[in-house]
Amino acid sequence: DADVTQTPRNRITKTGKRIMLECSQTKGHDRMYWYRQDPGLGLRLIYYSFDVKDINKGEISDGYSVSRQAQAKFSLSLESAIPNQTALYFCANQAGPVDEQYFGPGTRLTVT
Amino acid sequence: QQPVQSPQAVILREGEDAVINCSSSKALYSVHWYRQKHGEAPVFLMILLKGGEQKGHDKISASFNEKKQQSSLYLTASQLSYSGTYFCGTEMAGANSKLTFGKGITLSVRP
Numbered sequence A: 001d002a003d004v005t006q007t008p009r010n011r012i013t014k015t016g017k018r019i020m021l022e023c024s025q026t027k028g029h030d031r032m033y034w035y036r037q038d039p040g041l042g043l044r045l046i047y048y049s050f051d052v053k054d055i056n057k058g059e060i061s062d063g064y065s066v067s068r069q070a071q072a073k074f075s076l077s078l079e080s081a082i083p084n085q086t087a088l089y090f091c092a093n094q095a096g097p098v099d100e101q102y103f104g105p106g107t108r109l110t111v112t
Numbered sequence B: 001q002q003p004v005q006s007p008q009a010v011i012l013r014e015g016e017d018a019v020i021n022c023s024s025s026k027a028l029y030s031v032h033w034y035r036q037k038h039g040e041a042p043v044f045l046m047i048l049l050k051g052g053e054q055k056g057h058d059k060i061s062a063s064f065n066e067k068k069q070q071s072s073l074y075l076t077a078s079q080l081s082y083s084g085t086y087f088c089g090t091e092m093a094g095a096n097s098k099l100t101f102g103k104g105i106t107l108s109v110r111p
Helices: none
Strands: A004-007 A010-013 A019-025 A031-038 A042-051 A054-057 A064-070 A073-078 A087-094 A101-103 A107-111 B004-006 B009-013 B018-023 B028-036 B043-049 B054-056 B061-065 B070-075 B084-092 B105-110
Touching: A004 A087, A010 A019, A019 A031, A019 A087, A019 A107, A031 A064, A031 A073, A042 A064, A042 A073, A042 B084, A054 A064, A073 A087, A101 B028, A101 B043, B004 B084, B009 B018, B018 B084, B018 B105, B028 B061, B028 B070, B043 B061, B043 B070, B054 B061, B070 B084
Parallel strands: A010 A107, B009 B105
Antiparallel strands: A004 A019, A019 A073, A031 A042, A031 A087, A042 A054, A064 A073, A087 A101, A087 A107, B004 B018, B018 B070, B028 B043, B028 B084, B043 B054, B061 B070, B084 B105
């Protein structure tokens, strides 16, 4: 969806490096999410935020941290990247609890 | 608890029908369906809520069996554009809107 942007779209980094993935949305939604997608495993929730002061761990938060800089911006950081964090990362946003989630175009991250 | 999606893969000819399923061992509050084409982001199809409410595209048909904690997506008169991977995301009662997604079903529609 053009209302959700993710940067970078592709990134290759080395083991041990710190990397930040950024997500920005223009829909004005309070709820934002970070997922990772691995082949055959579906989408797994890393972190989520229901407003600027609210940050919650998902099912696979180890090795990741997030920052909600504003209603529109939600960043994901890998403090010390490792090869098994190689994946496709999506951010999403949502207006309310029973509304659709709008996904960004994804960031393909490779850790060598 | 990750929901189980079945079958794992479906191959259809244009115009044929298919049913894909999503099951959970936990009591659910809602089921969401998304379709993802290769290299693209997942796109919303349908939300089914406990109690019978549905939100989604008019051309998509789905059901939610609250007794069995199972949802089915009905794809009728399939078109080439239906090809992709279908994910269900389930929200358990009291889960504060978090969705747990299944592994996905790959559906291919051939001419």
